[in-house]
Amino acid sequence: MREDMNSLSVSCFILRLWRWQRAKQKTTRRFKTNAYKITKRMVRGSHMTPGSQHLVDEKKSSLILLFWVFLLMRRYPRPFKLYSTQLPRRSPFSCVLDMIVLQNNSENEEQIKQSLQDLITDLDLEENNKKTAFVSSTICISQKSQTNTSERYCGVSMSTKGPNAGKIMIAASCLSKWHKYVSGAVMTYYPNTVQKDYFDGTTEVPGNIRCEAFCLRDGARMKPCRSCKNLFGLNTEDLREWPYGNCAEAESLSNLLENEREVETRVDEYSAEKDNRQRAEDEVDGFLELCLQRIRFNWTGELYNPEQE
Template identity: 55%
Template sequence: MKRKDGICISFISTERTMATRQNRKEELLKSEESFRRNARVIIAEMINLSNQTREDTSALVDEILHSIFFLGEIHCPPISPESILRDDDDDEDDEDENLLKALKDCYPRPFKLYSCQLPRRSPFSCVLDMVVYLIGQENEEEIRDGLQQFITDVEDGAPSKHLISTTICISQKSSNSVRHYGVSMSTSGRNAGKIMVAASCLSAWNDYVANAVMTYYPKKSKKSYFDGTIKIPRVRCQAFNLRMGGEMKPCRSCGNMFGLNTDVAKEWDYGNCAEVESLSNLLKNEIEVKEQSQPTSDTWTPENISRTAEDVLRELRAVLRMIKFKWDGHFYTPQSSTV
């Protein structure tokens, strides 16, 4: 009886393991197809928007191609540029092949460097820049509506976390001054988020904002030897939900980093929120606001700033080694198309 029970229990356990593996396989396939679908639509929309501009915005297309291809490379399982741009239902589709060839001709660098260089920011930041450029920074409501419609078109009734930002933030020095926009990280998965936050800290964001993020990166705990947090003066910094609409309060992370008033207890991963990019753009362009935001901690020293950046770089390299990404040490610099 015991032997039979043992066999029965072993059989049930094996069945459960097989079912779990099957469910996992199905989830990975759904994730892969969702990523590919969203990527194809976003690329097509960005090309369409770029064609509507009078000025050359091809650098934004170049940048988003590299950023999407990189995130496809580190996806599990990896998704190649060719897989993104071809429709699996018709491997011989001439339209897909023509698009792939045209993109390789116009934007060769993303195809060559997505597997060895890191993006400076996540894809939806490029979408934001394109929309702001087309509509004009002063037309805030139209920009929010445009991004909401963009997301609706990409998802096509099937909400997805891939390559889509859920939040936008607008920062202003005063009510009649230039608006500075930012969106939340358009990444999915812990590794992708950690990589992109570190890359943005080291290569893209304003130094004060980057120092504030690196104070807590990557474990949500404040470093004992460094405090680069800042207190933003009384400026506008308002986030909105891009799917549902409506204002959003800063999370606890943004309160900790930037001194933003909030009663929200939720602490998101540091660097993930739209406020980070928006405030970075504000401080890059409003010198007076930056001067008023300088960190005040005694631990904010050149030596500790350097040490913190080295720690973040070390963490970044460790994550890249874990996922077997061979980084050449460079952050990708987008270029305008020569065609």
């Protein structure tokens, strides 16, 4: 119960801070409403879902960082001492996804998608069907085979707003969260969107692996973009290139590779040359530090580790 109250107090504190600012700005009203609703949903879910408290804890760290990026909250570092020096590993909606997967079990794919759609619809109603803040637009489902009996591994697209927040979360995920084959593929193009001439970590997902994305607002199936083809060899005719690491495929495939040793071994056979990986990581780390300096984030070099039950 104490952790639950702490979770809610974070959201309440954000609301109180904004009352001191220009309360009539529409974008910030969108943030405070969604921050409160997402926090409330996570806390309520933690009551019903054993083993999920760490997701509430992790979500707090991620949400507060994005609040800093969004509002450039340089004047109030003390109340957020820990959160303003340690970097979260992923965006807040990924924590929401994990909570919903725990509640519904991974095999209940349609229920997972419906639960996310219901949450987004609730948030959309507050914004008159405008695009809501810090909410993912896409979910991806990966399986080691096309059969319905195999385990499903979910991922969502980056739920960030603004250029700095997205770049920070992709870098943090590359350096600390995603499977090495996924992070290697993304770092091949990140942060300059042009393939590095000294490092190629791209890979090719075997053809019998399921990797399928859906729009979270209407449930429609979505083809992989050109970026996902370049990173993971996914078959597509789509010419759009979203920022490398932004798509839901990255998180979904990472979860698949982390949990399915057989798939990991097969993907290893398709992975490109891995020389100079440390150099690529150093470049991403240096770019991350520059992004954090721009927003006056006093990073200690540590990444936030959520409390485990």
